[in-house]
């Protein structure tokens with residue numbers, strides 16, 4: 001194996017040695033298989049390929065100063081995958097199966113876990129999809145659940161640095177009663193064109209408005225949105241956004257730091273009143289936002305070119321818990337022996 005340059009890893013795919021797989025056939029989950037192939041033969045009429053029966057998850061494992069490997073809130077990911085599966089009528093992997101596969105894939109790929117202090121971590125990608133053939137529109141009768149891992153560096157090379165967001169009314173990501181609340185690939189297909197537009201115009205991502213009224217903030221591409229004002233952490237409540245585990249954790253941390261927290265509808269106009277704004281998710285942890293531009297009204301909301309004080313405090317606190325630098329009083333981490 002080539003030596004990995006841990007300090008210069010980007011957020012991308014690096015081949016590891018093993019992945020784990022489990023097939024759902026005849027109404028039940030089979031044995032866990034360990035594979036060293038990056039490929040999977042699939043039926044040409046698989047529902048994943050034709051009708052988008054696919055859901056995924058994303059979580060991280062961190063090596064601590066003590067050399068131990070910590071997983072962050074994995075049960076939340078297991079539950080969310082089950083919810084996504086239910087949402088698009090797929091067989092849902094039980095929590096126990098999720099756990100066994102998760103631990104196995106981490107143990108099997110020990111040498112790909114980035115060392116402490118490099119800023120890198122092991123990104124874990126569970127993926128579930130319909131492998132059974134259907135030509136009429138129907139859920140598959142067979143599924144595969146795979147977990148692979150890949151070492152990743154910080155999401156942004158520059159580190160913890162503010163980025164800009166674009167609000168556009170040319171595209172929607174998810175409908176109010178649609179699949180926005182599930183972590184399914186289809187939402188991402190629906191977001192690619194708007195994301196491309198944002199990138200082409202020099203923005204890091206799109207800040208989506210609610211699809212029905214175009215009046216409220218939904219979320220930022222693959223991350224949830226939050227704003228800070230008057231010692232309060234505010235994050236949108238919406239049926240078309242993905243319930244982020246990072247966001248949920250930040251709410252708890254903010255309360256623990258003596259802040260008020262609100263999860264409620266956030267009107268577009270309220271952007272003007274925030275002292276800090278940010279995007280949050282597993283990949284980026286917290287990404288501070290320095291500027292939001294509305295492409296119709298031309299209105300620009302700015303939050304300064306340095307990360308805000310509260311965002312920085314939350315970011316450091318969350319990372320300290322994840323790596324084990326600070327005691328985990330919330331019971332969020334689990335050591336993988």
Ligand SMILES: *Cc1c(COP(=O)(O)O)cnc(C)c1O
Pocket residue numbers: 058183219221222223224242243244245246247280281282283
């Ligand atoms: C995965 C995801 C997030 C972030 O969720 P975390 O659990 O914090 O990683 C936010 N929005 C969307 C659309 C996502 O797919």
